Amino acid sequence: MARQCSIRFRIEPGQIVGRGGVTEEAVTADGHMADTKSNVVAVDKRTFTAMMEQLQEGYVTTVAATAGCTVEPIPKDLYGCDLRLVRPGRRSDEEEVPLLVQLKNTTTVKPNPAKAAFSFKLRKRAYLERLALKRKIEKAILIVMITSPIQAEWTVVDHDLMLVKHCCYWETLEGHPVDRNVNEPSVRIRTTNVFDAPALTEIMNRLGRGESLS
Amino acid sequence: MSDASSLANLDPTRVDPERLNLILQESGWRVIGQRKNLYVRLSPPGEDRQSVLVPLDRQAPEYFEKMHAALLLISHFVIRNMLDANISARLVADPADTFLFRAESAAPSGLIAWTHGERLIRSSRRVLVAGAKTHLERLKYFGNRFGQFANRYLDTVLMGQTAPGSYIVTAFTPANGFVQISNTRDDESQPMFRLPSEAASTRSIGVSVMKGAAASKEAIEHYRSHASLSGFDDLVSEGISYEMTTALTDLLSGSDGADISVEWDPALDAPFRVPDNSIEFRPSDAEILTRASAQLAATARPPARMTIMGRVHLLSQREAGGPGIIGIDNLSPGKPRKLRAHLSDDDYHMTLKAHDRNDAVVVQGQVEREGNIHWMYDARLITVLGEIDGIEAQIKEGSTENIPGQLEFGE
Numbered sequence: 001m002a003r004q005c006s007i008r009f010r011i012e013p014g015q016i017v018g019r020g021g022v023t024e025e026a027v028t029a030d031g032h033m034a035d036t037k038s039n040v041v042a043v044d045k046r047t048f049t050a051m052m053e054q055l056q057e058g059y060v061t062t063v064a065a066t067a068g069c070t071v072e073p074i075p076k077d078l079y080g081c082d083l084r085l086v087r088p089g090r091r092s093d094e095e096e097v098p099l100l101v102q103l104k105n106t107t108t109v110k111p112n113p114a115k116a117a118f119s120f121k122l123r124k125r126a127y128l129e130r131l132a133l134k135r136k137i138e139k140a141i142l143i144v145m146i147t148s149p150i151q152a153e154w155t156v157v158d159h160d161l162m163l164v165k166h167c168c169y170w171e172t173l174e175g176h177p178v179d180r181n182v183n184e185p186s187v188r189i190r191t192t193n194v195f196d197a198p199a200l201t202e203i204m205n206r207l208g209r210g211e212s213l214s
Numbered sequence: 215m216s217d218a219s220s221l222a223n224l225d226p227t228r229v230d231p232e233r234l235n236l237i238l239q240e241s242g243w244r245v246i247g248q249r250k251n252l253y254v255r256l257s258p259p260g261e262d263r264q265s266v267l268v269p270l271d272r273q274a275p276e277y278f279e280k281m282h283a284a285l286l287l288i289s290h291f292v293i294r295n296m297l298d299a300n301i302s303a304r305l306v307a308d309p310a311d312t313f314l315f316r317a318e319s320a321a322p323s324g325l326i327a328w329t330h331g332e333r334l335i336r337s338s339r340r341v342l343v344a345g346a347k348t349h350l351e352r353l354k355y356f357g358n359r360f361g362q363f364a365n366r367y368l369d370t371v372l373m374g375q376t377a378p379g380s381y382i383v384t385a386f387t388p389a390n391g392f393v394q395i396s397n398t399r400d401d402e403s404q405p406m407f408r409l410p411s412e413a414a415s416t417r418s419i420g421v422s423v424m425k426g427a428a429a430s431k432e433a434i435e436h437y438r439s440h441a442s443l444s445g446f447d448d449l450v451s452e453g454i455s456y457e458m459t460t461a462l463t464d465l466l467s468g469s470d471g472a473d474i475s476v477e478w479d480p481a482l483d484a485p486f487r488v489p490d491n492s493i494e495f496r497p498s499d500a501e502i503l504t505r506a507s508a509q510l511a512a513t514a515r516p517p518a519r520m521t522i523m524g525r526v527h528l529l530s531q532r533e534a535g536g537p538g539i540i541g542i543d544n545l546s547p548g549k550p551r552k553l554r555a556h557l558s559d560d561d562y563h564m565t566l567k568a569h570d571r572n573d574a575v576v577v578q579g580q581v582e583r584e585g586n587i588h589w590m591y592d593a594r595l596i597t598v599l600g601e602i603d604g605i606e607a608q609i610k611e612g613s614t615e616n617i618p619g620q621l622e623f624g625e
């Protein structure tokens with residue numbers, strides 16, 4: 001029985017979370033939430049940001065499985081990336097294709113699907129620097145997840161499908177200019193870049209052919 | 215990710231990626247993926263969810279970042295592997311106290327010059343031996359005393375994995391073991407009824423090792439503040455000995471500092487009144503220890519003098535007019551059957567003539583065993599007796615009382 005990842009847009013203000021403990025507004029760096037300005041409804045306040053990371057890893061892992069890609073975690077601070085996805089060669093003469101992904105999860109951003117792109121603020125210039133680096137050996141992309149602030153509603157499971165709130169978007173930032181004067185650079189994420197299995201397959205196909213993702 | 219690992223501190227520009235790939239494969243890592251001339255991905259033994267990407271294309275803009283990351287990740291796995299090994303060693307073995315003998319050296323972290331490594335292991339053994347001996351008696355100088363006891367203690371010790379960081383020799387000593395004090399064989403006594411005083415606990419011997427090392431450190435500090443070696447004599451009662459100070463000198467030799475530390479196995483209560491669990495020595499301590507060793511040896515009570523009668527079977531003199539070495543077949547009962555003695559030039563020539571005539575000789579000196587050989591130090595020739603065959607006949611008849619020299623035994 002195949003399970004699907006269904007994506008529905010319902011975006012509310014909340015916070016941004018990245019694997020480096022990057023948080024915004026009502027969530028402090030150590031994962032504890034302040035009482036003010038928070039619309040977060042956590043199952044357990046102490047682990048909310050860690051669970052946001054876990055949710056996104058689960059999303060990405062599920063999509064990767066659908067596209068036939070393996071996922072392995074990368075110890076923090078190695079490349080500024082969180083996961084490595086690898087699509088094995090599909091024929092004996094085809095080589096594998098690796099892809100590094102940096103994960104960021106937020107409850108504060110509200111992309112409008114009708115617009116071509118939305119703006120996303122990275123909380124450290126270093127994140128952009130790692131993504132902007134020119135790479136030949138394996139490419140890296142950013143995956144931004146838009147998540148509901150109501151933790152208990154993150155997933156809904158029924159007999160024929162699984163619903164995960166809300167959506168991941170991918171973007172390549174290789175060669176993106178880095179302004180040394182900006183500590184929290186904003187980047188543009190295309191709303192057409194919904195991260196799902198066909199998108200990942202297309203990414204891997206292009207990388208396998210040595211083509212650019214931008 | 216630990217800075218302790220030498221791998222993590224390697225300069226990525228100095229690493230040959232092909233060689234790294236080869237070394238990892240030889241160490242049991244499996245290639246799980248690659249792109250020709252770009253990279254190879256390998257997983258360590260027993261790991262299939264994570265890989266290390268070794269970049270092969272030096273022209274790639276992110277090559278050095280990748281190589282640095284690879285080295286970090288490999289060191290992470292290596293350290294984990296070592297920790298696993300130490301945990302499993304401690305799990306499969308009985309509770310064990312862990313002694314760490316660490317030497318700092320100019321070699322890259324985790325490596326050591328070969329001869330230095332050999333010396334480190336040897337000196338670690340000597341520290342354990344010296345500590346074991348002081349457990350039985352507090353003496354300035356042991357020579358060969360309690361050597362068999364110390365060897366039985368060593369027989370209970372396991373050498374562990376070397377640890378990352380500086381070069382470290384690990385010794386696991388049983389926390390709740392026992393070492394027989396006397397050399398009685400089990401079939402000669404009944405172990406079931408052996409009194410506790412006949413055996414020493416391995417934990418308490420370990421405490422003696424640390425006490426001896428700590429007392430040596432204290433005496434070194436005393437020397438630095440008072441310019442006097444008296445601290446070494448005063449702390450013999452705490453476990454300082456010639457054997458301990460020379461072992462520590464050996465440990466420091468060629469190093470940029472050394473330390474001895476212990477982790478007492480928590481399965482047993484921590485020992486009572488034990489010095490610090492880690493004792494550091496500086497390179498400059500070596501000179502003080504050397505001087506202390508000389509003083510301890512010079513003022514120690516010398517071994518008892520013995521008188522031996524026997525046949526000369528070996529004569530060796532390196533240069534004319536110099537001292538010579540003789541080998542004696544001992545004809546006296548109850549003593550080492552063969553001995554060697556250093557003799558002055560005059561005594562040597564008297565012995566040479568006695569050898570020619572097949573006369574027996576009587577020599578006296580301090581007998582100490584070194585390895586399998588009994589050496590007589592400060593030896594002199596007492597007298598030359600008559601023909602050996604007659605004396606042997608007398609011995610066979612049992613009339614040993616009449617043999618000159620025999621009466622002097624034990625003097």
